[in-house]
Amino acid sequence: MSTVQQIFVNLPVKDLDKSKKFFSHLGFKFNPQFTDENAACVIIGENIFAMLLLEKFFKGFTKKQIIDSSKNIEVITALQVNSKKEVDEMVHKALEAGGKKSNDPFDHGWMYGWSFQDPDGHMWEVFYGDITKFKKD
Numbered sequence: 001m002s003t004v005q006q007i008f009v010n011l012p013v014k015d016l017d018k019s020k021k022f023f024s025h026l027g028f029k030f031n032p033q034f035t036d037e038n039a040a041c042v043i044i045g046e047n048i049f050a051m052l053l054l055e056k057f058f059k060g061f062t063k064k065q066i067i068d069s070s071k072n073i074e075v076i077t078a079l080q081v082n083s084k085k086e087v088d089e090m091v092h093k094a095l096e097a098g099g100k101k102s103n104d105p106f107d108h109g110w111m112y113g114w115s116f117q118d119p120d121g122h123m124w125e126v127f128y129g130d131i132t133k134f135k136k137d
Helices: 016-025 054-061 084-096
Strands: 008-014 039-045 048-054 076-080 100-107 109-115 123-129
Touching: 008 016, 008 054, 016 039, 016 048, 016 084, 048 054, 084 100, 084 109, 084 123, 100 123
Parallel strands: 008 048, 076 123
Antiparallel strands: 039 048, 100 109, 109 123
């Protein structure tokens, strides 16, 4: 099996400008090479990207129905950060920018996290983990 070089998570959005403002508020930048009037490429990490695609453009890549992400869920995108403080900061920024609370914060000792929904209802979980403190039962 070959090694995956990059990941692009493709998400349908209703209002591209609103989504771009939301993710900009969280501190993310965009790759202009893959950003136009139909799509925006959010740079999440060195090789990790989210493609925000207008619903009609997204529909060109699938024959399946686009779910109403405010009522249904198909995926939770989890982002690992460097500290509990960064978890809280990102979720607070998301809420300030118009995102919605998804779940309450959780703390399992070795892992802390909290989640939010973006303006289209996609769920994002932000977490910090210290694997040296993980104990398998």
